[in-house]
Amino acid sequence: MKETDHGGKILVVSAHPEPRSLNAALTAFAVDHLRAAGHEVRVSDLYAMKWKATVDADDFPDADAFSDTDDVPDLGADRRLHVMDASEEATLSGRLSPDIAAEQDKLRWSDAVILQFPMWWFSAPAILKGWIDRVFTSGFAYGPKLPPPYGPDAPLSGRRALLSVTYGAHERSFSDQGIHGRIEDVLHPLQHGLFRFTGMAPLRPFTVPEANALPAQRFAEAREAYGRRLDTLFTSEPVPFEAPGRG
Template sequence: MTENTTEQTTPRARAGGRRVLIVHAHPDARSLTAALAGLAAEELRGAGHQVRTSDLYAMKWKATTDADDFPGWPRDDRLDVMGASHHAHDTGTLTADVREEQEKLRWADAVIIQFPLWWFSVPAILKGWLDRVFGADFAYGPGVRPYGGGELAGRRVLLSVTHGAGAPSVGPRGIHGPLSELLFPIQHGVLFFTGMSVLEPFTVPKAPELDEAGFRAVAAAYRARLAGLFTERPLPYRRLTEEDYTRELELRLGRERPGASGLGLHLA
């Protein structure tokens, strides 16, 4: 095996539970990120669901995309990553680690991505997971309809994010910018682009200051969100339709909600 994967099934899960993939990224197994990932796995299994996990640091996930990802690509040719990704998919030469993660995504009914916000983005190892796993002809390409279609359509996805800032500083008037906009490139640009139904993120502000009482409150709030993983209404991102967008992929005038601007234009 090239990964740290766990899968447990209960009789209730076999009878009617759903399948959930938890992907998490933190270098310390004693971290809040790891604790929340473990809590989610325990809670979901207790509710009768099947759970698999990808602990990227424990797996020693290769974060960089390079020629080693495409063993079938001619070494004397310039590395065209998109073209090489298409070629690897078509010829069955994807590396084993990428194939395994893609298969887990195909298996899942829902995905939870657990990570700390580092420099306004995901940890590099998680970005590398997105870069390498969400490859051509699997997550994008000529045969994959972006923003609402594709092989990953129908899967729910929840970002569970810890960060050090206070809630007001990532609010509508916060100096860091609204958290919804900080997460937009991941939620809309990667996950919704590839057809997934994106839920409102679960966020933990001031994570380094969390004490035991604070963790108990966070755990209770997280359990409540997990209970709605398959019933909660996803964010109403606009699908890519000719009714809403021009051929240049620009939102048509008059389609926006009253008062909407910026990234909010793409919420129906």
């Protein structure tokens, strides 16, 4: 793990369109709590930034990694974008879109990453998925020219990663016997496919159930519980790998 004896460097990525939302309140609380504890904090508020969620050729200005499409006669001499190749070429040559490069710099700077979002349709909001799609490029977070994934030398190894998630259902709905299954399984694509794959150490997620209408008392309790989790950001054990449905 990266040295954090004198305070860590933490990137908080927030994804909710309403600045008065529970997610915005949790983001503000986390920032204040962490800074009060001596940590450095940077925030990427994706909606406030008007983050572009879709990958396209504009992400890779002047990239050379396009292939001929002679096998598709209707396209004639046009070129076809290969996203992985183009992103790798643009990343390694320093020609990524500036907004992507800025977020990658924040990740390089960080010792820990917190993703704050509401669960929508059993996943993260599209704007957060788009941040992942665009920022975790080949040549930066994975790729044949980088160390292999999962191991101690993976591109983003040494960083801790925490999901802070709100959802409207009752907590028992996301359990072994619940209608939605275990929350660990629902979040597996992020915990394993994003964090562990790129070398980050995923921590046990922090969740706030029944979040659509949270009374003041329950918000105070959630905030207190979140503070305790944030206090152990650099000391709690990462969750071990577990394939979905095997708990």
